Amino acid sequence: MTNSYTDPEDLRWKCHKCDMFLSVGPASLTYMGKTINARLPVCPQCGFVLISEELALGKIAEVEQLLEDK
Amino acid sequence: MDQNELRLLESGCVQEEPPECMAACPIHVDVRAFIANVSQEKWEEAWKILRKAMPFPGIIGRICDAPCKEHCKRKEAGQAIEIGMLERACVKTQSPKQRIYPLPKKDKSIAVVGSKLSGLTAAWDLSRKGYKVTVFESGSQLGGDLLSIKEEILPHNVVREELDILFSLGVAAELDSSVNDENFLEDLARRFDAIYLGPDYRNVPSGLKDLKGVFSRGFLQYDPKSPVWQAAEGRWAATSIDRFLQKVSLTSGREKEGPFTTRLYTNIDYVPYVPAIKPLNQASGYTTQEAIQEAGRCLNCECLECVKACSYLEKFDSYPRKYVREIYNNANIVAGRHPANKLINSCSLCGLCEAVCPEGFAMQSLCLKARRDMVQKGKMPPSAHEFALLDMQFSNSDQFAMALHEPTYESSAYIFFPGCQLCASSPGEVKSVYAHLRKTMTGGVGLMLGCCSAPAFWAGEEQLFEEQFSMWQRKWADLGRPQVILACSTCYNIFKTYLHEAPIISLWSILDETGLPHDFTSLKDAVPLALHDPCTTRYESHLQTNVRNLLQKMGQPFVDLTAKSEYAECCGFGGLMQNANPDLAKTVINRLAGRSSADYVTYCSVCRDNLAGAGKRTVHILDLIFLKDGESDPAARKRPGWSQRQENRLRLKNDLLNELWATDRGERIDHAGPVLNISSEVWQVLEDRRILVTDLEEVIHHAEISGHKFYNPDSGHFKASLKLYNTTFWVEYIPSDGGFTIYNAYSHRMEVSGKEGQ
DSSP states (O other): OOEEOOOGGGGGOEETTTTEEOEEEEEEEEETTEEEEEEEEEOTTTOOBOOOHHHIIIIIHHHHHHHHTO | OOHHHHHHHHHTOOTTSOOHHHHHSTTOOOHHHHHHHHHTTOHHHHHHHHHHHOSSHHHHHHHOOOGGGGGOGGGGGBOOOOHHHHHHHHHTSOOOOOOOOOOOOOSOEEEEEOOSHHHHHHHHHHHHTTOEEEEEOSSSSTTGGGGGSOTTTSOHHHHHHHHHHHHHTTOEEEOSOOTTSTTHHHHHHHHOSEEEEOTTOOOOOTTTTTSTTEEEOOOOSSOTTOHHHHHHHHHHHHHHHHHHHHTOOSSTTOTTSSOOOOOOOOOOTTOOOBOOOOOSSTTTOOOHHHHHHHHTTOOOOOOOHHHHHOHHHHHTTSOHHHHHHHHHHHHTOOSSOOTTHHHHHHOOOOOHHHHHOTTOOOHHHHHHHHHHHHHHTTOSOTTTTHHHHHHHHHHTSTTTOEEEOOTTOSSOSEEEEOOHHHHHHOHHHHHHHHHHHHHHOSSOEEEEESOOOHHHHHTTOHHHHHHHHHHHHHHHHHTTOOEEEESOHHHHHHHHHHOTTSOEEEHHHHHHHHOSOTTOOOOTTOOOEEEEOOGGGTTOHHHHHHHHHHHHHHTOOEEESSSSGGGOOOOSOGGGHHHHOHHHHHHHHHHHHTTOSSOEEESOHHHHHHHHHTTOOEEEHHHHHTOOTTOOOGGGOOOOOHHHHHHHHHHHHHHHHHHHSOOOOSSOOSOOSOOEEEOHHHHHHHHHTTOOHHHHHHHHHHHHHHOOOEEOTTTOOEEEEEEETTEEEEEEEEEETTEEEEEEEEEEOSEEEEOTTO
16 A cells, blocks of 8 residues: 655646656656655656645655664 | 673662662662652552561551661761651551562571560561461560550550561460570470571570571661661561572672661752651651652662763663663564664764763763674664765865975974864864964974864774774875874874873863964953863863863853863764754753853864854853954854765865965866855754765756656656765756755665566
8 A cells, every 4th residue: 555645736837848747657766775665656658756835845855764763 | 791790780770779768778668769759648658668568567667766867878968867757647548458468488487586566577578478487475475565555656556567577477466485494495496397496585595596497587786676677687587588488599689788878879960958757746747748748859869870971861761771681682682673782873972971970870881882782793883984984085085185394394203183074164274373383383294184083983893993093094105204283182082092102182282282383363242151071081180170271261251061170061963963863962052052142152163063053152261262363253154064064074175275386176166066055044954964065066967967856747847866975865946047956855775677668
């Protein structure tokens, strides 16, 4: 099961290279040898993933801390 | 750390030692907890505490002579707490119901001769341990002398009720016993497995007393009329009999059975004098309200000297004895979360705890050892110290580090090593000091720039420290091992400990000895300043004296910020607290900044900058000694941000090489990147998140070259990211005026990848 972390605002961004609006798609996050799958705003063409400030400082920071303390 | 080391360390913290009252009580009633409950009107709880240690609390609570009282710390600030009267007030309230759960019955029987409190207590304790007990009394009722106490002090029905509990445990009584008969004891010895001869039994025939299994009064030092001492004697006898029958050591582990001297320290320096509450009616004692008031005077004795002095120890809601255990457990977790990592990495390693602790408990040694252990096992969280270690590596790279003889000299009698942070904070003053030293000192004053590698030391990175420090040593040796002049007390500590062969001297000692610069001008209208000693001068009192002498020579009035020189406080930089726990570092600096309303003067550039960053007007002593022309308010100088601190170092090296050694580094120091427009709000975000301007430049450069970026048609902003070292930085920006306007930046450490084409 993968969690979805996408704010509607995130989908207002476009991939500059592909000129396509982002959509919710699969992405993986890896740290300290652990990989977590999640659904994030990505470019539907090239797969370029956008990490929002809220996600970076919220859930990602929390998971980083948990993995670091393992 | 092994179990023995753990216990040794735990015993170094006295917080869990019993208070004076409890230690002095012959039966060790938890007097402190009892009084705390009385003060909160929790009478049932107070009752239960008495019951836990006191046999027959309805009786002893009414007649206890409270030998603990003379040990009460309150008497040093008023009068001792009236503990005996509080006991009486408590046992006059309704007693809570109790259920007694004796141990399973044992097949041994014990005779107790005499039914004073001593015998009754022995019977009480032994029957609860499951023994079959018979009390022999020569009189016609048990506890005879208790019934001779005035009814208004000890009502007879209370005595009877308490003794009924004894009978409910199956204790038998043989009244009107001929205890003085010639054959009485011999008969008992045949019938019972052990005999206790109470203190009222005086006709112990010599010879019989030495028989195995016969126990009699052994403690003669006490007042035989004292009810609580009588109870204690009965209790000790019961313990001996139990051990005798169980065939275990009669003596081991009983050192603290009677009153003992506690190691608990309680500071009463700031406790206001409050006299004891006098009962309105002396004969009937305290009313409940009077008792509550009197209990309110109790100091609840505890130590916590270190916790009171240190925001870090306070933050984790406990005290060193508990922290030792948490750190020990943390090290032994094989799989799963390590909950004490934050505790270990948040200590500033300043050693204030050790200075204030009555037993010298050193939390910093414990934390440093734990950090080294974590690094060795690969268990150190990578983010904990990375920013500081990268900054150290920057300082020790060619971008900043250098070691040269004084221009025109081929050898050096001295080298000046200002340390990384003074250069980061006040590069101009480093130049002034160096110029001054070249004028005043003979034999050549070389210059070394770099970092003493304290960040690696603090991070527990022993190998990295060794590498970086040896690099410094090699450069110093190449200069001919000159005497090292230090402007930073952290460097001073590191060199003093690790550079045994180097003669080191503080800049403050040199200035104190050689005098102020001849063109020294004092600040106009100098107001008294509060002098903050850096924590790294805690045991360097000569440096503290040098600085005080210098302030006096300058005509600068000042007051000491702390009562004792070894109580110097950390600004939150030490031990990399600022990296591992930025929120705590803010609490620490705000607390330090709040110590006095006066402007501060200090002689550590990091303390100065951290105080300035907390909005506290602070001057570095060099700001005063080398006052710039026209400078009227050096205390208003802002804290340079992280990016500025790197740029200051970069430029300082460049300027010095150009100005003094006429060397062109051949590197472009002037801003090579595009112009970045950054509002003050965004600057603050960058500071809080420790994002450097050079990080922003690299992200934007990469995005603009590769085209790999996001675009928001609503705002017109671009957003791009790049992984640098172990961190991915994100920047939100728009191109503007030949440069870029920055709107936001943040970072994370997880590596992200999408799945192409999906």
